[in-house]
Amino acid sequence: MTTTRTAVQVPWARWLVRGFSIVACIVLWQLASVLHLSLGFVTFRNVPPPTEVLQSAIILLKSPKLLAHVGSSLWRVFAGYGAAVLLGIGFGFAIGRSRAASDLLLPPLELLRPIPAVAWIPLSILIFPSSEVSMIFITFIGALFPIILNTVHGVANIDRRLVASARSLGGTPAAILREIVLPGAAPSIVTGLAIGMGTSWFCLVTAEMISGQFGIGYYTWEAYTLQNYADIIVGMLIIGLLGMGSSWLLTTLGHYLMPWRQPAVAR
Numbered sequence: 001m002t003t004t005r006t007a008v009q010v011p012w013a014r015w016l017v018r019g020f021s022i023v024a025c026i027v028l029w030q031l032a033s034v035l036h037l038s039l040g041f042v043t044f045r046n047v048p049p050p051t052e053v054l055q056s057a058i059i060l061l062k063s064p065k066l067l068a069h070v071g072s073s074l075w076r077v078f079a080g081y082g083a084a085v086l087l088g089i090g091f092g093f094a095i096g097r098s099r100a101a102s103d104l105l106l107p108p109l110e111l112l113r114p115i116p117a118v119a120w121i122p123l124s125i126l127i128f129p130s131s132e133v134s135m136i137f138i139t140f141i142g143a144l145f146p147i148i149l150n151t152v153h154g155v156a157n158i159d160r161r162l163v164a165s166a167r168s169l170g171g172t173p174a175a176i177l178r179e180i181v182l183p184g185a186a187p188s189i190v191t192g193l194a195i196g197m198g199t200s201w202f203c204l205v206t207a208e209m210i211s212g213q214f215g216i217g218y219y220t221w222e223a224y225t226l227q228n229y230a231d232i233i234v235g236m237l238i239i240g241l242l243g244m245g246s247s248w249l250l251t252t253l254g255h256y257l258m259p260w261r262q263p264a265v266a267r
Contacts, residue, residue: 026050048230056230057237065219070238073204073215076132077246080139081200088144088196089189092151097181109148117142117203121210135207135215142203143196150192154185183258190254197246205239216242 031037033049048056060066091109094101120141124134158181166176208217220235 046229048233052230053233053237056228057234060231060234066238069214069216069219070242072212073208073217073242076135076208076215077139077200077204080136080141080204081143081197083136084140084143084147084196084200085193088147088192089151092148092189092192093155093181093185095148096152096155096185109145113145113149117199118206121207124207125211131211131213135204135212138203138207139200142199146195146199147189147192150188150195151185154188154192155181157188158184186258190250190257193253194247194250197250198243201239201243201246 029047030049030051032044033047035044037044091105095105095109096102117138121134121138124137124141125131128134128137162180162184163176166180171179204215205217205220208215209221212218216235216238220232220239223229223231223235
């Protein structure tokens with residue numbers, strides 16, 4: 001039996017297609033900006049072309065402000081996200097494994113979960129006198145609920161017969177948790193971690209735009225108020241790169257923790 005490989009299945013051809021798609025988007029963006037394309041409902045009249053954005057990016061790269069803005073945002077997002085990971089996985093395991101914990105913790109969680117994370121911003125400003133702490137709290141809230149719910153889902157769906165069999169064979173609770181529950185729930189937990197990271201960045205950028213005095217979200221909003229339109233896009237691109245880096249870290253962590261799990265789409 002022979003296997004036919006199409007052009008896009010060849011590694012170098014796939015990279016060629018990916019590179020072409022990026023170049024095509026940049027060329028279309030350049031043309032739309034230079035020609036001041038206007039279609040009525042959308043206009044590129046005030047959108048700077050990629051060449052102007054590149055010049056602004058080079059200026060920012062040479063400035064010490066870049067490290068300060070990015071460093072502030074990274075600290076806030078990982079401080080809030082780290083706290084959400086610890087509490088979210090802990091609560092998720094407790095709710096998934098204990099009926100008493102489920103009865104105690106699930107009602108308030110179900111009540112608070114539908115509230116969008118950005119809706120917590122005014123309350124966090126009132127609760128925390130420090131704007132720094134309030135922004136970390138918003139990133140924490142943004143990541144907490146996806147991590148808890150996915151952990152609960154993963155733990156609660158462990159096959160009870162496996163746990164009962166392990167107990168009948170003399171397995172200790174710690175061994176059952178380590179050998180059965182944790183590996184079985186790991187895919188769902190990692191999914192929750194990935195969703196939580198995305199919502200953390202979303203909430204952080206929003207919070208920095210509203211109450212921040214530094215950070216990449218504040219930089220982007222300040223560029224808008226000063227009408228430095230090229231800097232707006234530079235800020236957006238930096239946010240995108242930081243998000244890509246965070247996703248890569250989680251993907252690498254997932255492959256390390258679950259080497260048996262194959263990705264749904266070949267990379």
